[in-house]
Amino acid sequence: MTTCCKSWILTLPLLFLLALPALAAEDEGGAAGPAKTVCQQCHGGMQGRLGAPVGDWEHSVHRENGISCHDCHGGDPTDFAMAMSPDRGFLGAPEEAEIPAFCGRCHIGVRDDYLDSKHGRALGEGGPQCVTCHGNHAVQRASLALINDKDCTRCHSFGRAARIRAALASTDNKIDDLEKAIDALRRVGIAVKPLRGKVFSARNNFHRLFHTVDVDRVHEGTASVQAELDKVAGRIAEIRSELSTRKLWGGITVVLLLVAGVLSLLLRKTYQDEEREEADR
Ligand code: HEC
Ligand code: HEC
Ligand code: HEC
Ligand code: HEC
Ligand code: HEC
Structure with missing residues (x-):
């Protein structure tokens, strides 16, 4: 066996030792995020309607943003009995x-707009509420795809x-275009943080x-959001x-420099030609 391969085999155990702490961390709480709460542990082992929330929530926007069972339902996430x-x-x-x-x-803000709406006023009498449209545990980032x-x-x-979807869609496209334009500016080294911030807040509103x-x-609100966006576009x-x-x-x-270069070459050449003529004489 050549020396190169021997030393490679010797490094293997070393690599394994280096990887150990990472493997141990994986065991404790999963690759990302903190250790499991007692809510997740107990409900995670249950079947049906008591167990399903855990799996649904795992892939939600709430999990992504650190909002766990007890943030919505209250209770003590550290004490099995209580x-x-x-x-x-x-x-x-x-x-x-x-x-x-x-x-x-x-x-x-969403709650207030909702309660004030035809939907909110029909709450309990056939109107939809948050969970009707967003789901309860598998809540995802909101988009116009919800209006279908x-x-x-x-x-x-x-x-x-x-009609509401159409009014919102034109603004949605505008926001997408601006975000692309801002990305392009960032790539050529322009500081885009303030521009990005303006688009972000217009987007939330x-x-x-x-x-x-x-x-x-929606038409009124869209007009003022569009005005904000037009400023950014300007x-x-x-x-x-x-x-x-x-x-x-x-x-x-660049062109001037090139011209200057060519001129100086020409000058040099005439000068050299004259010198040569002089020498010939
Ligand atoms: C030791 C096991 C255990 C732990 C820990 C536990 N639960 Fe439960 N949970 C249950 C069982 C069993 C039920 C169904 C019986 C009941 O409602 O008491 C239940 C029911 C529920 C319900 C439905 C109640 C209803 O009104 O229908 C919610 C919501 C809930 N748990 C949330 C939580 C949250 C949040 C935590 C952590 C703070 C938690 N659970 C911790 C076992 C557990
Ligand atoms: C974003 C807030 C939110 C989070 C986070 C959340 N829940 Fe819920 N949960 C709800 C709502 C709202 C309901 C009532 C849903 C309905 O009526 O459709 C509910 C209902 C339940 C129920 C009763 C289900 C039934 O069919 O009776 C259980 C059990 C439960 N949640 C457990 C959990 C557990 C365990 C977690 C963490 C893995 C969790 N929830 C995280 C909002 C939340
Ligand atoms: C659970 C039933 C239900 C669902 C689902 C529902 N709506 Fe409604 N909607 C209502 C009720 C009830 C009203 C008020 C009575 C009416 O105007 O028909 C209403 C009214 C409206 C109005 C009229 C508001 C006005 O000022 O006249 C619009 C627009 C609307 N809904 C859009 C939507 C959109 C978009 C969706 C899907 C994302 C949706 N609705 C899903 C029940 C529902
Ligand atoms: C009739 C369906 C429907 C109902 C009821 C509903 N939503 Fe929405 N929600 C939507 C749609 C559609 C969007 C996305 C709109 C867009 O992309 O312009 C949205 C967007 C959102 C957003 C993202 C926008 C933001 O301001 O961050 C949040 C948060 C939200 N909804 C929470 C709620 C809550 C909380 C309730 C109950 C008070 C609720 N929704 C009721 C359909 C609904
Ligand atoms: C304890 C606080 C809390 C509660 C209660 C809560 N949320 Fe959220 N929600 C958040 C946070 C934090 C985010 C992520 C930050 C953001 O995008 O606003 C979020 C994000 C969302 C989004 C995505 C927003 C976007 O920009 O697209 C929707 C939709 C949403 N929540 C709906 C709900 C619904 C429906 C309920 C009730 C079942 C609920 N939330 C209960 C804190 C909460």
């Missing part, structure tokens, strides 16, 4: 009519839903608008034109 005691703030599972308040503890023929026609026709389910209010256009003027001057400088 976990679901009302003394430890356990709230249980909300009834249908309580859900907007339950979710609205954290999503205050299948989900919105359970209770009424799609006509009004389609805009995504909330839906809950009014009021075509007129600033991007300015930066681009500054960049292209810089490029133009860069181009002109």
Whole structure:
């Protein structure tokens, strides 16, 4: 066996030793995130409606943002025996009519828009609530895909839903385009943080608008969000034109330098020719 392979075999155990701490960490709490709470441990081992929430929640936007069982349901996530005691703030599972308040503890603006809407006013009388549209445990990042023929026609026709969707869609496209333009600026070394911040806040205000389910209010709100976005678009256009003027001057400088180079070559050549002629004489 050559020496190269012997030393390679010797490194193997070493690599294994180096990997040990990482493997141990994996055992404790999973690759990402903190150790499991008692809620996850006990419910994770149960079947049916008591066990399902754990798997659904694993892939949710809430899990991604560190919102766990006890953040919604209350209770003590560290004590097996007392976990679901009302003394430890356990709230249980909300009834249908309580859900907007339950979710609205954290999503205050959405809750207010919703309660004020035709949907909110029909709560408990056939109107949809948060979970009807977003689900309870498998909540995903919100998008216009939630407004679709299948989900919105359970209770009424799609006509009004389609108008709201259309009003929102044009703004959605605008936001996408701006985000792409901002990325392009970032790639050529422009500081884009303030621009990004403006688009981000306009985007949040805009995504909330839906809950009014009021075509007129969506149009009004869309107008002010669009005005915000137009300002960002104007600033991007300015930066681009500054960049292209810089490029133009860069181009002109290169051409001038080339011309100067050619001229000096020509001059040198005539000079040398004259010298040669002089020497010939
Ligand atoms: C030792 C096991 C165990 C632990 C720990 C535990 N649960 Fe439960 N949980 C149960 C069982 C069993 C039920 C069904 C019987 C009942 O409602 O008491 C239940 C029911 C529930 C319900 C439904 C209640 C309802 O009104 O229908 C919720 C919500 C819930 N648990 C959340 C939690 C949360 C949040 C935690 C952690 C703070 C937690 N559980 C910890 C075993 C557990
Ligand atoms: C974003 C808030 C939220 C989080 C996080 C959350 N739940 Fe729930 N959970 C709810 C809501 C809302 C309901 C009532 C749902 C309904 O009526 O559709 C509910 C219902 C339940 C129920 C009763 C199910 C039934 O069919 O009776 C159990 C059990 C439960 N949750 C356990 C958990 C466990 C365990 C976790 C953590 C893995 C968890 N929940 C995380 C919001 C949440
Ligand atoms: C009729 C269906 C429906 C109901 C009811 C509903 N939503 Fe939404 N929600 C949507 C749609 C559709 C969007 C995405 C709109 C968009 O992309 O412009 C959304 C967006 C969101 C967002 C992201 C926007 C933001 O401001 O961060 C949150 C959070 C949210 N909903 C929470 C809730 C809560 C909490 C409730 C109950 C109070 C609720 N939703 C009720 C359909 C619904
Ligand atoms: C304890 C606080 C808390 C509760 C209660 C809560 N959420 Fe959230 N929710 C968050 C946080 C934090 C995020 C991630 C940050 C963000 O995007 O707003 C989030 C994100 C979301 C999003 C994605 C927002 C987006 O930008 O697309 C939706 C939709 C949502 N929650 C719906 C719900 C629903 C429905 C309920 C009730 C079943 C609920 N939330 C209960 C804290 C909470
Ligand atoms: C669980 C039943 C239910 C579901 C699901 C539902 N709606 Fe509604 N919707 C209602 C009720 C009830 C009203 C109020 C009575 C009416 O105007 O028909 C309403 C009214 C509306 C209105 C009219 C508001 C106004 O100012 O006149 C719009 C727009 C609307 N819904 C859009 C949607 C969209 C978009 C979805 C799907 C994301 C949806 N709805 C899903 C029950 C529902």
